Amino acid sequence: MDAETRKLLDPRAIARAEALGMNARFIVEGYMAGEHKSPYRGFAIEFAQHREYAPGDDVRHLDWKVQAKTERYYIKQYEQETNFVAHLLLDGSESMKYGSGEISKLEYGKMMAACLSYLILHQRDAVALGIFDEEVREYLPRSDNRDNLFRIMDRLARFDPVGGTRIAPVLHGMANQIRRKGIVIVISDFFDDEEELLEGIQHLRFKGHEVIMMQVLDPFEIDFPFGGMVEFEGLEDIPLVRTRPSQIKKTYHHEFEAFRDRLQLACERHQCHFVGLRTDQSLDEALANYLSFRKSTAG
């Protein structure tokens, strides 16, 4: 049993992955139940090749015509045709660990990634997953096999952040690596150098990818509701800042909103979608909003 398998069979990892998968399934199917349309529409199934029958194969897939001609048993193999490949890139930097409530930004991002994976795989589309901080830490190549879902969940569940954020090199790297045009969904707080980030996005767009930027923020980061004397401890080796938050609240709001506005503006300029998410927002609602938006824009 190799190490990877052992990891997969780690009961705790399994439990975590199953929990994540169950959540994702629950959320997505909840959404689809309201859609009244098959998630499978538009997807074709094409014949791929023959293979000699082996015991245990489903006899329904036997090609009787070939058997009649050759008196040998062959099994028909098919290949699903996918509409698109979605590259999910989840920011796994330490800044994503922040969470004022029960759930951190990273956990929210993981849930979002899991949900999207589930959804996309059930549409017979392909999903590739990358988790990055300053570089790509985990990567699962694209696959349209729904059995891959468990591996995605497992990787997501097992990931623990250790480093700072540098999104731009990751985006550049992905732009260079991905040959087939697809959708690149970046889930992050985007607390990084704005200019470099936009260059990375620009690169992806240049390669013809559709880019969706999902910004996950904690409500405390937006509202900044602190009082008294507080010592803020940076999550990515940034020196401590000791201050009275009430004294700087307005300035903080101003700076923060300006950052988000700039990000949104840049997304509009580069024709990529910007999705703002709050960790106190229910995930199914966030997903529904986004998918509705996509459907409407797709016509």
Next chain:
Amino acid sequence: MNFLNQTLLWGIAAISVPIIIHLLNRRRFRRVPWAAMRFLRVSVEQNQRRMKIEDWILLLVRCGLVALLALLMARPVMEGVSGVPGSKVAVAIVMDNSASMGSREGETTRLALAREAAHAVLARLPGGSPVAVAGAFRSHEATNDHELVASRIDGISQTDRHADLLYSLEEAARSLGGQAAVEKELYLITDGHAEEWGGFAALEGRLREIAAGITIHLVMVGSPVSGNLGISRLTPAATLPAVNQPFRIDVDVTNYGGSSVLDVPVSLLVDGQPAGEQWVIDEVKPGRSESATFYASLPGVGYHRVTVALEEDNVPFDDRRTVVMRARENVNVLLVDGDPGAEDRESETFFLRHALVPVPAQEQEAYPVKPRTVSVSGLAGEELDRYHAIVLANVANIPLSFADRLARYVEAGGGLILFPGGNLRPESYNTLLHRKHKLLPVSLVPRDEDSAAGPRTAVPTETNPLGLDADLLAGVDFLQGVELQAGELEHRQVLRYDDGTPALVESDFGQGKVFVFSSTADLEWNDFAIRPAFVPFVNRLLGGIVLNRENSLNVEAGETLRHRLDAGLAGREATVYEVGDPEALGRLTTLSEREGSSVLEFDHTGRAGAYQATVEGEPIPILFAARPSLRESSLALLGVEQLGRLGDSVTVSRWGASSGGVSFGRDRKGAELWWPLLLVVIALAAVEIVLAQWFSRSK
């Protein structure tokens, strides 16, 4: 600038408190992990300078607030400034309410003028100034409630006591010493009665010392009075007051004025009712006393008021004087005869019986003294408690059981008179009555023969508690006697022989009294029994015993009454009223227990006259009387020279019906700055609140 509470200036050190709190607050923070640090740092950098400035401003305001508060508590005073609101003056007003202050001033009295002056002082004081009011004998705590002060001024009542102004001044100075104020003022309102300034040099010296830190105002009230007649003596000449037994009352009337007074009527009242005719003294010369003599009798058993009154003059307190007397129906005396003899005349108690009942046989039945003679062997059947006195005359030995009974009897209030004689065995007395029971204050020692060679005479001692006439005793020869040897027990000599040895001693034992004579009651050792002095001697011995418990009923005004009563009354409450003053409120007192008896104690005897004490559960009230102080009768006031000397250290002013316009406190200087400082503190506190709110708002 000066400070009234300089110690509180140390409070300025409290400015360290806001600094410490500031520093502690800087250390007391909540640690929060945070992701969006770049926005935070930008925000902090933009606001850092402003926040520091705001912190410094707030810190300075808070330190200033604490420092000003400390200054405020230290009560700064600015010299030479006046008219600042809130500048308080600590004041003590001492109102002389001694007997002389009751002197009439036209339609009013000196005390009423003193009240007016005190109210005038009060009216000129800045609001909230602490004022302590004192009479000559009682002081009140300082208060800044001027309505209460006014009522206390009105509540200072006239007394018939002699005042010790030095004591009052010391009390007032002590009261002011504990006050913190810009100025301290002491107002002594008095008539300047010279007797109250008797120790003038001492009083002047003390005033000078007090004036070093306190402004003293001597406010003189009243004008000189030209004449005063007063009763200077009232002595009932009754050794054993009994019902309907006439007794003599000796009265002295003294003229304290400067001119003779003619035709002075003197009245006697028994229980408030006129008794007999007025006695008119033809003339009382200035500075002289004249006597008047009355005869009266007490109408029934119990307490009676005997009052002598003159026509009221401008100094009324000494125009009337009362004593309380208690009449008894019978005075029972047990004579224990140690040598009855063959005939009545040979009896040891023969002369005693006759001396105790010095009236013809037909009057003996009505005479209150009822002697009964028994021998030693007959003592066992006698109930001792029914006798007011027991006389042991030449009794050889004291039976053991009788010694115990005798001690208990005397302790409970009985009286014992001991006459020795040839039969007496001193050892029996010394062992049982002197050493064991300590009933006899002296031990009896047989006199050696050599020293008994010649007759001796006896004379009263200086105190002469029985009031015996030395001339009456002059011719009495004392041939023999036992020596009364003093030990550790307390006693007083009443008579002594010409060789200095004691002839008669008295002592108190519990509630009772003991007399020990060194010679016989018959003619065996002396010829006293056949001398005229023997009858008053014996009666006064008996009177000394019987009146022992009543003597305490007549006190001088201001003295504390301490009157012994039955032990069973201890713990009960008694209500005491001034007799003849229907508006006087009764005062409650509780009878205490002391030395086997209960004691009625009462110290509100400021007014002369009779008082009535009703003990809870007792049907018959007890009367007692207070006499006015004779020292207050003199008319002499402080002279011009004395007032001039006092004027060096105190401000002397005169307040009277015609000169009521004295404006007190006109020359007050200096102002306390607490009021403006308080406003600054309040303003600064408001600024601090506003700034704290303003600075802490979201920015």
